[in-house]
Amino acid sequence: MKITVNGTTQETAAPTLDALLQELGYGAAKVATAVNEDFVPAAIRPEQRLNDGDRVEIVAPRQGG
Amino acid sequence: MPTYYETEVTSRLMLGTAQYPSPAILAQAFKRSGAGIATVSVRREAGGERAGQAFWDMIGDLGVRVLPNTAGCHSVREAVTTAQMARELFDTNWIKLEVIGHADTLQPDPFGLVEAARILTDDGFQVFPYCTEDLVLCERLVEAGCRVLMPWGAPIGTGLGLNNIYGLRSLRAHFPDLPLVIDAGLGLPSQAAHAMELGYDAVLLNTAVAKAGDPAAMAEGFARALEAGRLGYEADPMEPRDMAAPSTPVLGRAFT
Numbered sequence: 001m002k003i004t005v006n007g008t009t010q011e012t013a014a015p016t017l018d019a020l021l022q023e024l025g026y027g028a029a030k031v032a033t034a035v036n037e038d039f040v041p042a043a044i045r046p047e048q049r050l051n052d053g054d055r056v057e058i059v060a061p062r063q064g065g
Numbered sequence: 066m067p068t069y070y071e072t073e074v075t076s077r078l079m080l081g082t083a084q085y086p087s088p089a090i091l092a093q094a095f096k097r098s099g100a101g102i103a104t105v106s107v108r109r110e111a112g113g114e115r116a117g118q119a120f121w122d123m124i125g126d127l128g129v130r131v132l133p134n135t136a137g138c139h140s141v142r143e144a145v146t147t148a149q150m151a152r153e154l155f156d157t158n159w160i161k162l163e164v165i166g167h168a169d170t171l172q173p174d175p176f177g178l179v180e181a182a183r184i185l186t187d188d189g190f191q192v193f194p195y196c197t198e199d200l201v202l203c204e205r206l207v208e209a210g211c212r213v214l215m216p217w218g219a220p221i222g223t224g225l226g227l228n229n230i231y232g233l234r235s236l237r238a239h240f241p242d243l244p245l246v247i248d249a250g251l252g253l254p255s256q257a258a259h260a261m262e263l264g265y266d267a268v269l270l271n272t273a274v275a276k277a278g279d280p281a282a283m284a285e286g287f288a289r290a291l292e293a294g295r296l297g298y299e300a301d302p303m304e305p306r307d308m309a310a311p312s313t314p315v316l317g318r319a320f321t
Contacts (some may be wrong), residue, residue, distance in 0.1 A: 025112035030121055032107065032150035034073040037142050039149035057109065059147075060117020061124070061154050064106025064134045064273030065081035065221070 001052040017048035066264040070191040071273035076101035076289045081271025134161040141181045175202045186210030198232035215248035224252020254290030261294025
């Protein structure tokens with residue numbers, strides 16, 4: 001299926017958000033996630049099913065003002 | 066010292082963490098100014114990048130409280146989701162809420178700001194709203210649950226100082242017990258001192274320090290100005306007057 005990750009469209013076979021993070025090499029990285037603009041807590045990622053056209057955001061701590 | 070949501074801090078300076086020449090200079094700016102709160106953000110990260118972890122470790126070494134922001138969000142939904150992601154990443158209920166309403170001035174969208182503040186307060190957040198000095202907006206933010214207000218001095222990154230003294234003074238008078246923080250627009254320590262003289266509790270800076278030729282020195286300059294201005298405020302200043310009044314005694318002057 002085709003999904004969008006951080007603004008870039010890509011193919012994936014990952015059935016869940018957790019599986020997608022593993023597939024993309026995030027491992028144990030300190031990141032937070034959202035799917036289709038809704039926050040998905042880390043504990044929910046293994047249950048968060050992905051569907052064609054989903055928009056996934058993966059963010060981390062950064063400098064800010 | 067100011068107390069935000071039952072947490073007393075040891076400094077009147079909140080300092081941003083962006084745009085410094087290097088992480089070492091950022092650390093020096095915090096050390097020399099004694100800033101007690103660091104603002105931070107969340108941004109996209111690629112797999113394997115691990116920049117977030119490195120930044121998080123560096124902030125941890127500063128030994129200050131973090132105040133995550135929702136910078137760049139233009140809608141309520143973006144801001145709320147960003148705040149929720151920030152809460153998980155930074156493990157704090159504090160959020161500097163930005164809902165930007167105009168791309169040129171980066172001024173807050175007052176309508177979206179109130180709506181987002183209400184949603185986040187109901188969700189357990191302690192909201193620090195980046196707002197204008199509009200009194201009615203600030204009343205609505207307090208009704209929405211905000212227990213601190215952060216009006217701008219001038220648009221973000223401009224260094225223009227306090228653009229509406231009347232409005233800022235009016236806010237101080239209407240909210241005597243609420244922590245008020247000037248957020249954005251300051252460029253010089255004298256402007257921070259002025260904010261203190263108006264009775265404000267703190268200022269939030271980033272560009273003024275990070276973009277100075279010597280950021281650490283400028284950070285210390287701001288810290289001293291805050292102290293000076295606050296002392297002046299607490300010392301009950303004289304009333305200004307139009308007519309001159311001699312300070313040296315008139316009685317006993319020679320040649321009279």
